[in-house]
Amino acid sequence: MHFTLISPRLAIQKGDFLGSGIPYWPLELAVLAAFLQERGDEVSVIDLFGTSPTQLSERGDHYLQGASVAEFLDSPSISEAQVFVLYAISFMSSAELLDIAGQLRARRPEAVIAVLENSQAVTGFSLPHMGENFFSCGVDALLCGEVYANWDEIIRYLKREEGAPVPSNMLVPKIPAGHVLKRLSDSLPSYPVPAWSMFNLQGYWSLPYSHGPKTGKFLPILTSRGCPYPCDFCVIPETNGRKWRSRNPDEVVSEIIALRDRYGVRHFQIEDVNPTIKSERWDEICRLLIERQAGVFFYFVSGAKAETVHLDQVPLFAEAGCRYLSISPESGSNNVLKVIGKRFDHAHALKLIASCRSYGIRTQACLLTGHPAETEEDHRLSCEYLGKMVRAGLDEVAVFVVAPFAGSALYKGRQIDIDDQDALPSFSPKGRKAYETYSHRRSELTRIFLIEKLKKGADLWLQGLRAVFGRPQTKIENLPWRIGFVLMLIMRHRVSRMLGKSKGNSGA
Ligand code: SF4
Structure with missing residues (x-):
C-alpha cells in the first residue's frame, strides 16, 4: 500500500517565545515510516515544518511556521496515496491539522485519512476529545496510542475488509456498541530505527535553536x-x-x-x-x-x-x-x-x-x-x-x-476557564481567565x-x-538567537505581505 505521512506546521503564539514555537521533531512518524518500510509498503513523508522552517503565515493570535499543505496538493505523494496518516504532533497545531484533513478530503474523496495521536509528548493531546471535529473534516479513523502491535488489524479495517472489527486502539465516526478504547497492547514491541532519511534533517539543524x-x-x-x-x-x-x-x-x-x-x-x-x-x-x-x-x-x-x-x-x-x-x-x-x-x-x-x-x-x-x-x-x-x-x-x-490540554484531568474536569475560545492553546495560554x-x-x-x-x-x-556567540549549554541560551530568528521571519513576512507578494494562504 502507499502511505503518505504528514506532519503539520508549528504554531508560535504572538509575543511569547517561551510557551510555544519549540521545534519538536515528528519522532513517532519517523518510527512509523521505518516500520512501514520494513513491511514493504510504499511510504512518502510530508513534514510541513521541517521542509520549510523559514516560511511563516499569520493566523489570528499566532503564526504557523512551515510550508502549507496546499503547496503539495498536486504532488504524487498526495495524488497516489491510498492512506494518509496525519500526525497530531501538538495540541497547538490541532486547528492546522483539521484544516489539512479538510483539504485532503476535498482533493482525494476516496482515500483513507487517519490521524495518529502523539502519545509521547506532554504537548500532545488525546484524540477522542476532538473526535467530532476530526470526523466532520472527513477523517476516517483516529489511531490512539501505539499502533505497532496490532497494525495488521488496523490495516484490515482501513482497507475496509468485510467483517474487519474496529481495532481496540481506533475510533471511527460510527463507533460500534460495546467498543472500548484500549490504547496499549499488553506485549512490549521493539521499535525500528526511525527513518530520518525521509525527513529534511537540514531544516531542523539549520535553525539556531532546538528543544534542548x-x-x-x-x-x-x-x-x-x-x-x-x-x-x-x-x-x-x-x-x-x-x-x-x-x-x-x-x-x-x-x-x-x-x-x-x-x-x-x-x-x-x-x-x-x-x-x-x-x-x-x-x-x-x-x-x-x-x-x-x-x-x-x-x-x-x-x-x-x-x-x-x-x-x-x-x-x-x-x-x-x-x-x-x-x-x-x-x-x-x-x-x-x-x-x-x-x-x-x-x-x-x-x-x-x-x-x-x-x-x-x-x-x-x-x-x-x-x-x-x-x-x-x-x-x-x-x-x-x-x-x-x-x-x-x-x-x-x-x-x-x-494550560488545559485535551485529555488532562484539569481539561476533563473543566477546571480552567478560557475567556477567548479562539486563542491558541499554548503552554501559557493567553486566552486563559x-x-x-x-x-x-x-x-x-x-x-x-x-x-x-x-x-x-x-x-x-x-x-x-x-548565548550571544551561539554556543548554548542550556535551553535559555538558545533564546537570543531564537528571538532574533523568529523576528526576522516576522519582518520578512510583513514586508512580503506589504509588497503583495505573500504566497498561498499566508496573511489569512
Ligand atoms: S504525568 Fe507528571 S510525571 Fe508523568 S509525564 Fe506528565 S507531568 Fe511528567
Missing part, C-alpha cells in the same frame, strides 16, 4: 514510553494509561550508534516523558555507551523524575556523555503537589542539582503557575524554593502557566532566578556570552 541546548547536528530519541504518574495538568496519564514501558538498553544503544553512523550525529536529545523510572536501566545504557566507545553526548530535555536519578549515578551519567538534565518540581508547595498528584522530594533535587553541577551536567527546573489550587502562599513557596535551587547550582528555570495574574507570577519567578544567579558571580554573564 542547540548543538550542530542532533537527533531526538525515545528510550522509554509513557509514565506511571497521574499529574492532573498532564495528558500523558490518559494517552498512556499510567503505564511506563522501557526499551531494552542494548536496543537503545544500538539505535544511538546506528543513527550516529548513518547521519554523522553525536548529540542526542532524550525526549522520553519520564526516562529514568528504572535507575538500573540507565546504568546499563551508560555502561554500554562507554563500552562500545559511542563517543556521543546526550541531553535529558523533556524532564526526568528527580527521585529516580540517584546521586551515585551522576558520575557515570557524566562519563557516558550526559550534559543536560531537566527536572520538574512544578511547585515549591507540597499542597499544590498533592492536588496535582505528584510527589517530589525537594531536598533530594537540591542535592542532585549540586552533584550535576560538579560533574558538568547542566540542570533545568520546570515550574508551573496558575494551577487552580495555587494560592499566593503556594506561589511564595515556589519563589523560595527556586532561590534554593539556584543557590545549589541550577542553570535555568522554565515557568509555564497551566486571569492570565495577567499568572503572567505576573511567571515574571516574578524569572526575576528571582536572574537576581539569585547574579549573586552567584560570573555564571549568568558566561551564560549570556555563550
Whole structure:
C-alpha cells in the first residue's frame, strides 16, 4: 500500500517565545515510516515544518511556521496515496491539522485519512476529545496510542475488509456498541530505527535553536514510553494509561550508534516523558555507551523524575556523555503537589542539582503557575524554593502557566476557564481567565532566578556570552538567537505581505 505521512506546521503564539514555537521533531512518524518500510509498503513523508522552517503565515493570535499543505496538493505523494496518516504532533497545531484533513478530503474523496495521536509528548493531546471535529473534516479513523502491535488489524479495517472489527486502539465516526478504547497492547514491541532519511534533517539543524541546548547536528530519541504518574495538568496519564514501558538498553544503544553512523550525529536529545523510572536501566545504557566507545553526548530535555536519578549515578551519567538534565518540581508547595498528584522530594533535587553541577551536567527546573489550587502562599513557596535551587547550582528555570490540554484531568474536569475560545492553546495560554495574574507570577519567578544567579558571580554573564556567540549549554541560551530568528521571519513576512507578494494562504 502507499502511505503518505504528514506532519503539520508549528504554531508560535504572538509575543511569547517561551510557551510555544519549540521545534519538536515528528519522532513517532519517523518510527512509523521505518516500520512501514520494513513491511514493504510504499511510504512518502510530508513534514510541513521541517521542509520549510523559514516560511511563516499569520493566523489570528499566532503564526504557523512551515510550508502549507496546499503547496503539495498536486504532488504524487498526495495524488497516489491510498492512506494518509496525519500526525497530531501538538495540541497547538490541532486547528492546522483539521484544516489539512479538510483539504485532503476535498482533493482525494476516496482515500483513507487517519490521524495518529502523539502519545509521547506532554504537548500532545488525546484524540477522542476532538473526535467530532476530526470526523466532520472527513477523517476516517483516529489511531490512539501505539499502533505497532496490532497494525495488521488496523490495516484490515482501513482497507475496509468485510467483517474487519474496529481495532481496540481506533475510533471511527460510527463507533460500534460495546467498543472500548484500549490504547496499549499488553506485549512490549521493539521499535525500528526511525527513518530520518525521509525527513529534511537540514531544516531542523539549520535553525539556531532546538528543544534542548542547540548543538550542530542532533537527533531526538525515545528510550522509554509513557509514565506511571497521574499529574492532573498532564495528558500523558490518559494517552498512556499510567503505564511506563522501557526499551531494552542494548536496543537503545544500538539505535544511538546506528543513527550516529548513518547521519554523522553525536548529540542526542532524550525526549522520553519520564526516562529514568528504572535507575538500573540507565546504568546499563551508560555502561554500554562507554563500552562500545559511542563517543556521543546526550541531553535529558523533556524532564526526568528527580527521585529516580540517584546521586551515585551522576558520575557515570557524566562519563557516558550526559550534559543536560531537566527536572520538574512544578511547585515549591507540597499542597499544590498533592492536588496535582505528584510527589517530589525537594531536598533530594537540591542535592542532585549540586552533584550535576560538579560533574558538568547542566540542570533545568520546570515550574508551573496558575494551577487552580495555587494560592499566593503556594506561589511564595515556589519563589523560595527556586532561590534554593539556584543557590545549589541550577542553570535555568522554565515557568509555564497551566494550560488545559485535551485529555488532562484539569481539561476533563473543566477546571480552567478560557475567556477567548479562539486563542491558541499554548503552554501559557493567553486566552486563559486571569492570565495577567499568572503572567505576573511567571515574571516574578524569572526575576528571582536572574537576581539569585547574579549573586552567584560570573555564571549568568558566561551564560549570556555563550548565548550571544551561539554556543548554548542550556535551553535559555538558545533564546537570543531564537528571538532574533523568529523576528526576522516576522519582518520578512510583513514586508512580503506589504509588497503583495505573500504566497498561498499566508496573511489569512
Ligand atoms: S510525571 Fe507528571 S507531568 Fe511528567 S509525564 Fe508523568 S504525568 Fe506528565
